Amino acid sequence: MKIGYLGPEASFTHHAVKSIFNNEEYIAFPTIPDCLEALAENKVERAVVPLENALEGSVPITIDYLFHDVDLHITAELISPIEQHLMVHPDNAARFQDVKKIMSHSHALAQCHKYLYYRFRGVTLEPSTSTSAAAKYTSEHPEENIAAIGNALAADTYGLTVVEKNIHDFHFNHTRFVVLTSEKESELLPFERDAEKSTLMITLPSDDRAGALHQVLSAFSWRQLSLSKIESRPLKTGLGNYFFIIDVEKPVGGVLMQGAIEELEALGCTVKVLGSYKKHLLEPAK
Template identity: 30%
Template sequence: MTVAFQGELGAYSEEAVRRVYPDADLVPCTTFVDAFEAVADGAADRAVLPIENSLFGSVHVNYDHLRSYDVTIIGEVQVRIRHCLMAPDGATMDSIRCVRSHPQAIGQCRQSLRELTPEARTEPASDTAGAAREVAEQGDMSVAAIASRRAAERYGLTVVAERIEDNPQNYTRFLVLADADDDATPIGSDDAPFKTSIVFALRENVPGALFKSLAVFALRDLDLEKIESRPLVGAPGRYLFYLDVRGRASDRSLERAFDNLREVATDLRVLGSYRASQIESSDGPIK
């Protein structure tokens, strides 16, 4: 099994891969597009990519890629994100003038950074582990990175502060992707409920159209877990809607809902049916 992920070794995405496929051969990718293409082109069997963080919101570009590439969602995994501030040996909090990391990680630590390093500027990087590697190679005690403890150990950095995320309930939801032509079995616990992800556009942007599209689920007591909108490229003022709904696409109630949805929507596509994951907290599972 080969599994693609965005970032370098030591990234949180590597941890997500190991949660699902502990013995897989890793395929680190520079960009999200590279990871999507690796699965779609057969260079990797699977990809594990972030879609949402509990503190900083959705990874919007990956919603766009889900529609653009011929892939299917076969699972998800929730990873607790514990950020560390790390720098070359000898650095102190007072010496740090620049903090480098992925924009998502910086956003998840905004308040902590204001308190810990109020004079330091932030610099975006392509991924957390890549930022750690760059800081280690640069060797400048005024430059630090936000990444995992695993990244600090891999690249020989000193952890100056740990658990600097603004809220301890900091989780990133990762999707497990396979090629759409791969008849892959959904992964996850056998007793976990199914959820189905879809995307569609409204046929007409008229009053009540979005309400009617959502009503097809409410009328059948189907639980909508999430709705996300993205601009429809080439059609200003129109949007794509991504929905997560409890149930399997082959369930009769969902099939009938999709049939009704097509009356008011166009370009309806099922992105995948898969087992929902649980979030584990220190006090037990969060359903």
């Protein structure tokens, strides 16, 4: 099986893939859209991308792409602890406090905001497509005296020296990754059975009636279906137009969930079921 992921090698996503898939072919993609398009075009059979971080919230490009651009389905959720380290080329380890630039994924830079503000105020912060992309660039350009923020696996893979460990601002930092497939009724792997939760994308009725969101939430409330997340994202059709991504602590196949979806559709809502799936807790990337 070919598994696509947000790369390059040694990214947090790569760690998540290796933690759950054994002896498969891993294929790195430079961006989340590239990875999702590869799955939609059947170039890979599964794709793993980040969906949400405990400190920085949702990854908008993932959510928007799943809503607007591709018809893919979540088959598993992977929760990974995130430990961010400052790393440099070995040639620059003795002078790391004089680095000219610090690179990493935008979420990683934000997760280390306080550390960077107090320790490297004024130093250029440059977002990259992933933490491992930043580590790879740093390893290839020792003459620039730059640093990267990423995991210990990236430092080891690209031969960098970790000069400051655990620089993230809060130590309950976790990222939620999702395993995606292009088929609703695929031949599921064992870890994709026994679903614990579901993710829905809901568009409100077009008549803009008062209380529409309250009606949506009531469809779950009176059935005692617990929502662990509700978030709005722009529909990209004008200001004030949104869709909602909702996580429900039940699989879609149950009677109560089917009833809730039917009620929403009767109200004039559009409901896109991203999938029902099981949650898996991973060890930190080492």
